[in-house]
Amino acid sequence: MIVQPNRDSIQAASNALLAGQLVVLPTETVYGLAADIRNETAIASIFRLKGRPNDNPLIVHLHDQSQAKFVARELPDRFFQLAERFWPGPLSIVLPKHRVLSKSITAGGETVAIRIPDHPVTLGVMSSANLMLAMPSANPFMSLSPTRADLVSHEIESGVWGILDGGASKVGIESTVLDLSDQQPSILRVGIVSRQEIEDCLSEYIQTGGDSTKSPGQYRRHYAPRTKAVLVTEFSQNAHGISFSEPKTDHIILAGHDPHEYAKNLYAALAELDTLGVEVIEILCPPETEEWAPIWDRITKAATPL
Numbered sequence: 001m002i003v004q005p006n007r008d009s010i011q012a013a014s015n016a017l018l019a020g021q022l023v024v025l026p027t028e029t030v031y032g033l034a035a036d037i038r039n040e041t042a043i044a045s046i047f048r049l050k051g052r053p054n055d056n057p058l059i060v061h062l063h064d065q066s067q068a069k070f071v072a073r074e075l076p077d078r079f080f081q082l083a084e085r086f087w088p089g090p091l092s093i094v095l096p097k098h099r100v101l102s103k104s105i106t107a108g109g110e111t112v113a114i115r116i117p118d119h120p121v122t123l124g125v126m127s128s129a130n131l132m133l134a135m136p137s138a139n140p141f142m143s144l145s146p147t148r149a150d151l152v153s154h155e156i157e158s159g160v161w162g163i164l165d166g167g168a169s170k171v172g173i174e175s176t177v178l179d180l181s182d183q184q185p186s187i188l189r190v191g192i193v194s195r196q197e198i199e200d201c202l203s204e205y206i207q208t209g210g211d212s213t214k215s216p217g218q219y220r221r222h223y224a225p226r227t228k229a230v231l232v233t234e235f236s237q238n239a240h241g242i243s244f245s246e247p248k249t250d251h252i253i254l255a256g257h258d259p260h261e262y263a264k265n266l267y268a269a270l271a272e273l274d275t276l277g278v279e280v281i282e283i284l285c286p287p288e289t290e291e292w293a294p295i296w297d298r299i300t301k302a303a304t305p306l
């Protein structure tokens, strides 16, 4: 059930979470499937409902920076610099976990990823009961992340208290994941918060894609439509697909001229093309520059065959 957010429904969603139910909540990245981090049964339901492998850790969402000390063991200076600059926002920070935090959230590991999402509805749900939420994207494992309430699948909808409708996600792709649990900070997943911005904030060099064993859940195929997707340097005749420049036919969706606008529209465009029953979705290769790196990451994964 899609629920319009107001004072009563935000309170009701918060109560449902406290009672151990799952709720789909809007964030600026994508819609999330939320559970109270203290409720083991609810955490287990997230993995079951998504069909998510147990070795893929969940990001813990806070509504206030001061909650970080309850889930992370150490908060280095870098953490405070980044949190001041980028939160609320699409940057998840990996830190050594606090001993009380359940390992079912961290997939058995000793680190936890945390962030404050930038959406008033979800911040309202959390702050009304001082909640911290484990919240992966609200999609079945491997499939497209929903960026609007109506794009959440019936499978997911059937297992939750409700879907709070917070409009279209304004970032549109998953958060940047930055690992601070080692001496040398490194980006484990690229996103809209860029390496350059992180380097400017910390005044130091940042590695990308460092140690792949530290980045569980980075599967080769991910974020994919059911229809076969391919990357092309030129559209075929009568192609159905996605472009970053003015399309010449009605069957091509212009996702955006720049990577930010493109990120915002990408998943909805793939979802729309997925309903057409076409054989192939063609995705025009964007420029090979660093600012397009998060788009390259997502479209490459979408186009990796099963």
Ligand code: AMP
Binding pocket: 056, 057, 058, 059, 094, 106, 109, 111, 112, 113, 135, 136, 137, 174, 175, 177, 188, 189, 214, 215, 216, 217, 218
């Ligand atoms: P999402 O797909 O948005 O639910 O984000 C979860 C992803 O964040 C995982 O698949 C990992 O790639 C990353 N992640 C979450 N927690 C950790 C962690 N403790 N260490 C490294 N990466 C993590």
Ligand code: MG
Binding pocket: 136, 137, 145, 174
């Ligand atoms: Mg996901």
